[in-house]
Amino acid sequence: MIGTLNEGPLHQALKALYARPGSREEVSIDGFVADVVDGNQIIEIQTRGFGALKKKLPVFLSAHPLKLVHPIARKRTIVKVQNDAESRRVSPKHGSLFDIFSELVYVPKVLNDPNFEIDVVLIEEEERREYDGRRGRRKGGWVTTGRSLVRVLEVVTVGSMEDLFSRMAGELGRTFTSADLADAMERPRSVGQKAAYCFRVTGLTRVSDKNGNELVYEKSE
Numbered sequence: 001m002i003g004t005l006n007e008g009p010l011h012q013a014l015k016a017l018y019a020r021p022g023s024r025e026e027v028s029i030d031g032f033v034a035d036v037v038d039g040n041q042i043i044e045i046q047t048r049g050f051g052a053l054k055k056k057l058p059v060f061l062s063a064h065p066l067k068l069v070h071p072i073a074r075k076r077t078i079v080k081v082q083n084d085a086e087s088r089r090v091s092p093k094h095g096s097l098f099d100i101f102s103e104l105v106y107v108p109k110v111l112n113d114p115n116f117e118i119d120v121v122l123i124e125e126e127e128r129r130e131y132d133g134r135r136g137r138r139k140g141g142w143v144t145t146g147r148s149l150v151r152v153l154e155v156v157t158v159g160s161m162e163d164l165f166s167r168m169a170g171e172l173g174r175t176f177t178s179a180d181l182a183d184a185m186e187r188p189r190s191v192g193q194k195a196a197y198c199f200r201v202t203g204l205t206r207v208s209d210k211n212g213n214e215l216v217y218e219k220s221e
Contacts, residue, residue: 010125011047013149014069018043029064032056042066047147050103057110065115072099074153075124080142082131097122097156097167098185101194108161108198117159124150161204164195165219175208175218 007015015035019025023038032055036043042064046053053068060066072095080087100120110116128146158164171184182192196217199205209216 008047008146010071010147010149011045014045014047014071014121017152018045018067018069030059032059034060037064040064043069045069046103047071048103051106053107057107057116061110061113061115066117068116068118069121070100070103070118071121071123071125071149072097073125073127073147074122075150077124077126077150079126079128080131081128091127095122096185096187098164098187098191098195100158100164101191101198104198105194108201111158111161112202117157120156120158121152122154122156123152126150161199161202165199165204175216177211177214177216179214 015025018038019036020038023036023043025036027034027037029037029042034042035045042060044053044056044060044066046068047070050070057066057068073091074095076091076093076095078089078091080089097120100118104111111118126148127144128148129142130145131141132143168181168184172180176184178192178196179189180192181195182189185191185195196205196215200207200217203220205217206220207215208218
Protein backbone atom coordinates (compact mmCIF):
# COMPACT_ATOMS: atom_id res chain seq x y z
CA MET A 1 0.00 0.00 0.00
CA ILE A 2 3.04 2.31 0.00
CA GLY A 3 2.11 5.42 -1.96
CA THR A 4 -1.23 4.16 -3.25
CA LEU A 5 -3.21 6.84 -1.42
CA ASN A 6 -1.55 9.44 -3.68
CA GLU A 7 -2.48 7.65 -6.90
CA GLY A 8 -5.20 9.03 -9.15
CA PRO A 9 -7.65 6.90 -11.16
CA LEU A 10 -5.57 7.13 -14.35
CA HIS A 11 -2.41 5.99 -12.59
CA GLN A 12 -4.26 3.11 -10.94
CA ALA A 13 -5.81 1.99 -14.24
CA LEU A 14 -2.47 1.95 -16.05
CA LYS A 15 -0.78 0.10 -13.22
CA ALA A 16 -3.52 -2.53 -13.37
CA LEU A 17 -2.88 -2.94 -17.12
CA TYR A 18 0.85 -3.52 -16.63
CA ALA A 19 0.75 -5.69 -13.53
CA ARG A 20 0.83 -9.39 -14.41
CA PRO A 21 0.32 -12.53 -12.34
CA GLY A 22 3.41 -12.93 -10.21
CA SER A 23 4.52 -9.30 -10.46
CA ARG A 24 4.82 -7.18 -7.34
CA GLU A 25 3.40 -3.70 -6.74
CA GLU A 26 4.67 -0.79 -4.64
CA VAL A 27 8.12 -2.26 -4.04
CA SER A 28 10.67 -0.29 -2.03
CA ILE A 29 14.07 -0.20 -3.79
CA ASP A 30 17.02 1.75 -2.38
CA GLY A 31 14.82 4.43 -0.82
CA PHE A 32 12.38 4.77 -3.72
CA VAL A 33 9.10 3.01 -4.50
CA ALA A 34 8.60 1.18 -7.81
CA ASP A 35 5.05 0.86 -9.10
CA VAL A 36 5.46 -2.65 -10.52
CA VAL A 37 8.35 -5.13 -10.48
CA ASP A 38 7.99 -7.94 -13.00
CA GLY A 39 10.89 -10.37 -12.62
CA ASN A 40 13.90 -8.07 -12.68
CA GLN A 41 12.19 -5.32 -14.68
CA ILE A 42 10.77 -2.22 -13.04
CA ILE A 43 7.65 -0.70 -14.57
CA GLU A 44 7.11 2.88 -13.47
CA ILE A 45 3.86 4.73 -14.23
CA GLN A 46 4.28 8.50 -14.61
CA THR A 47 1.18 10.42 -15.68
CA ARG A 48 2.99 13.77 -15.65
CA GLY A 49 6.08 15.57 -14.41
CA PHE A 50 9.26 13.73 -15.51
CA GLY A 51 11.21 16.29 -13.49
CA ALA A 52 10.19 14.36 -10.39
CA LEU A 53 12.07 11.30 -11.73
CA LYS A 54 15.54 12.84 -11.88
CA LYS A 55 16.75 11.11 -8.71
CA LYS A 56 14.70 7.92 -8.99
CA LEU A 57 15.60 6.81 -12.53
CA PRO A 58 19.41 6.55 -12.07
CA VAL A 59 18.91 4.49 -8.91
CA PHE A 60 16.53 2.06 -10.60
CA LEU A 61 18.65 1.79 -13.76
CA SER A 62 21.79 1.00 -11.79
CA ALA A 63 20.49 -2.54 -11.23
CA HIS A 64 17.30 -3.06 -13.25
CA PRO A 65 15.89 -2.70 -16.75
CA LEU A 66 13.19 -0.04 -16.59
CA LYS A 67 10.04 0.61 -18.58
CA LEU A 68 8.47 4.04 -18.03
CA VAL A 69 4.78 4.26 -18.88
CA HIS A 70 3.41 7.68 -19.80
CA PRO A 71 -0.13 8.41 -21.03
CA ILE A 72 -0.96 11.13 -23.56
CA ALA A 73 -4.60 12.00 -24.22
CA ARG A 74 -5.40 11.79 -27.92
CA LYS A 75 -9.03 12.44 -26.97
CA ARG A 76 -10.21 14.12 -23.77
CA THR A 77 -13.67 14.73 -22.38
CA ILE A 78 -13.76 17.50 -19.79
CA VAL A 79 -16.30 16.98 -16.99
CA LYS A 80 -17.06 20.11 -14.98
CA VAL A 81 -18.80 19.88 -11.62
CA GLN A 82 -20.30 22.84 -9.76
CA ASN A 83 -22.97 22.71 -7.03
CA ASP A 84 -23.79 19.09 -7.91
CA ALA A 85 -24.39 20.07 -11.55
CA GLU A 86 -22.28 18.37 -14.20
CA SER A 87 -21.43 19.42 -17.76
CA ARG A 88 -19.40 17.55 -20.37
CA ARG A 89 -17.56 18.66 -23.48
CA VAL A 90 -14.91 17.17 -25.75
CA SER A 91 -11.66 19.13 -25.75
CA PRO A 92 -10.59 20.44 -29.18
CA LYS A 93 -6.99 19.57 -28.32
CA HIS A 94 -5.62 16.22 -29.49
CA GLY A 95 -2.43 14.83 -28.01
CA SER A 96 0.34 13.27 -30.08
CA LEU A 97 3.21 10.87 -29.53
CA PHE A 98 5.54 13.85 -29.96
CA ASP A 99 4.13 15.59 -26.89
CA ILE A 100 6.47 13.26 -24.99
CA PHE A 101 9.20 15.86 -25.65
CA SER A 102 7.49 18.19 -23.18
CA GLU A 103 8.46 15.69 -20.47
CA LEU A 104 11.66 14.21 -21.94
CA VAL A 105 13.23 17.66 -21.86
CA TYR A 106 13.72 17.12 -18.10
CA VAL A 107 15.58 13.78 -18.46
CA PRO A 108 16.68 13.50 -22.12
CA LYS A 109 19.89 11.51 -21.59
CA VAL A 110 18.08 8.61 -19.94
CA LEU A 111 17.12 7.38 -23.43
CA ASN A 112 20.82 6.71 -24.04
CA ASP A 113 20.64 3.91 -21.47
CA PRO A 114 20.09 0.54 -23.24
CA ASN A 115 18.13 -0.70 -20.20
CA PHE A 116 15.54 2.06 -20.50
CA GLU A 117 12.43 2.38 -22.66
CA ILE A 118 9.19 4.33 -22.62
CA ASP A 119 5.72 3.11 -23.46
CA VAL A 120 3.82 6.15 -24.69
CA VAL A 121 0.19 5.16 -24.14
CA LEU A 122 -2.16 7.18 -26.34
CA ILE A 123 -5.53 7.19 -24.63
CA GLU A 124 -9.03 8.50 -24.46
CA GLU A 125 -9.59 10.01 -21.03
CA GLU A 126 -12.00 11.95 -18.87
CA GLU A 127 -10.66 14.94 -16.97
CA ARG A 128 -12.73 16.02 -13.99
CA ARG A 129 -12.72 19.68 -12.97
CA GLU A 130 -14.43 21.19 -9.94
CA TYR A 131 -15.15 24.83 -9.26
CA ASP A 132 -13.09 26.37 -6.48
CA GLY A 133 -12.90 30.15 -6.70
CA ARG A 134 -9.94 30.37 -4.34
CA ARG A 135 -7.69 27.55 -5.59
CA GLY A 136 -8.52 28.04 -9.25
CA ARG A 137 -8.16 31.79 -9.59
CA ARG A 138 -5.73 31.48 -12.51
CA LYS A 139 -8.09 29.23 -14.49
CA GLY A 140 -11.43 30.91 -14.02
CA GLY A 141 -12.05 29.12 -10.76
CA TRP A 142 -11.73 25.58 -12.13
CA VAL A 143 -9.39 23.00 -10.59
CA THR A 144 -8.52 19.65 -12.17
CA THR A 145 -9.26 16.98 -9.57
CA GLY A 146 -8.74 13.75 -11.50
CA ARG A 147 -8.12 11.97 -14.78
CA SER A 148 -9.73 8.63 -15.67
CA LEU A 149 -8.90 6.15 -18.41
CA VAL A 150 -11.70 5.52 -20.90
CA ARG A 151 -9.72 3.31 -23.28
CA VAL A 152 -6.25 2.72 -24.68
CA LEU A 153 -5.98 3.72 -28.34
CA GLU A 154 -2.34 2.87 -29.10
CA VAL A 155 0.91 2.02 -27.34
CA VAL A 156 4.20 3.20 -28.87
CA THR A 157 7.41 1.84 -27.36
CA VAL A 158 10.36 4.23 -27.60
CA GLY A 159 13.82 2.85 -26.90
CA SER A 160 15.99 5.74 -28.07
CA MET A 161 15.96 9.29 -29.41
CA GLU A 162 16.64 7.72 -32.80
CA ASP A 163 13.22 6.02 -32.58
CA LEU A 164 11.54 9.41 -32.23
CA PHE A 165 13.71 11.14 -34.83
CA SER A 166 13.06 8.43 -37.42
CA ARG A 167 9.31 9.08 -37.19
CA MET A 168 9.78 12.59 -38.56
CA ALA A 169 13.00 12.29 -40.58
CA GLY A 170 11.12 11.92 -43.86
CA GLU A 171 9.75 15.43 -43.47
CA LEU A 172 13.15 17.03 -42.80
CA GLY A 173 15.95 18.19 -45.04
CA ARG A 174 19.64 17.60 -44.40
CA THR A 175 19.63 20.67 -42.17
CA PHE A 176 16.69 21.90 -40.15
CA THR A 177 15.56 24.24 -37.39
CA SER A 178 13.31 23.79 -34.38
CA ALA A 179 10.53 25.29 -36.50
CA ASP A 180 11.09 22.56 -39.09
CA LEU A 181 10.88 19.95 -36.34
CA ALA A 182 7.60 21.45 -35.13
CA ASP A 183 6.19 21.32 -38.66
CA ALA A 184 7.34 17.72 -39.15
CA MET A 185 5.61 16.72 -35.90
CA GLU A 186 2.56 18.93 -36.53
CA ARG A 187 3.05 20.35 -33.04
CA PRO A 188 3.53 23.89 -31.65
CA ARG A 189 6.89 25.61 -31.98
CA SER A 190 7.53 25.10 -28.26
CA VAL A 191 7.49 21.32 -28.76
CA GLY A 192 9.89 21.69 -31.69
CA GLN A 193 12.29 23.61 -29.46
CA LYS A 194 12.16 20.91 -26.80
CA ALA A 195 12.72 18.19 -29.40
CA ALA A 196 15.72 20.11 -30.78
CA TYR A 197 17.20 20.31 -27.28
CA CYS A 198 16.64 16.60 -26.60
CA PHE A 199 18.22 15.54 -29.89
CA ARG A 200 21.23 17.82 -29.36
CA VAL A 201 22.07 16.95 -25.74
CA THR A 202 21.86 13.21 -26.47
CA GLY A 203 24.29 13.60 -29.37
CA LEU A 204 21.84 12.63 -32.10
CA THR A 205 22.15 16.04 -33.79
CA ARG A 206 24.60 18.92 -33.73
CA VAL A 207 24.46 22.64 -34.48
CA SER A 208 25.77 23.21 -38.01
CA ASP A 209 24.96 26.87 -38.59
CA LYS A 210 22.98 29.85 -37.40
CA ASN A 211 20.34 31.79 -39.31
CA GLY A 212 19.98 35.08 -37.48
CA ASN A 213 19.05 34.08 -33.94
CA GLU A 214 17.91 30.62 -35.00
CA LEU A 215 20.12 27.56 -34.67
CA VAL A 216 20.40 25.23 -37.66
CA TYR A 217 20.89 21.53 -36.94
CA GLU A 218 22.00 18.44 -38.81
CA LYS A 219 22.14 14.81 -37.77
CA SER A 220 25.45 13.76 -36.23
CA GLU A 221 27.56 11.25 -38.11
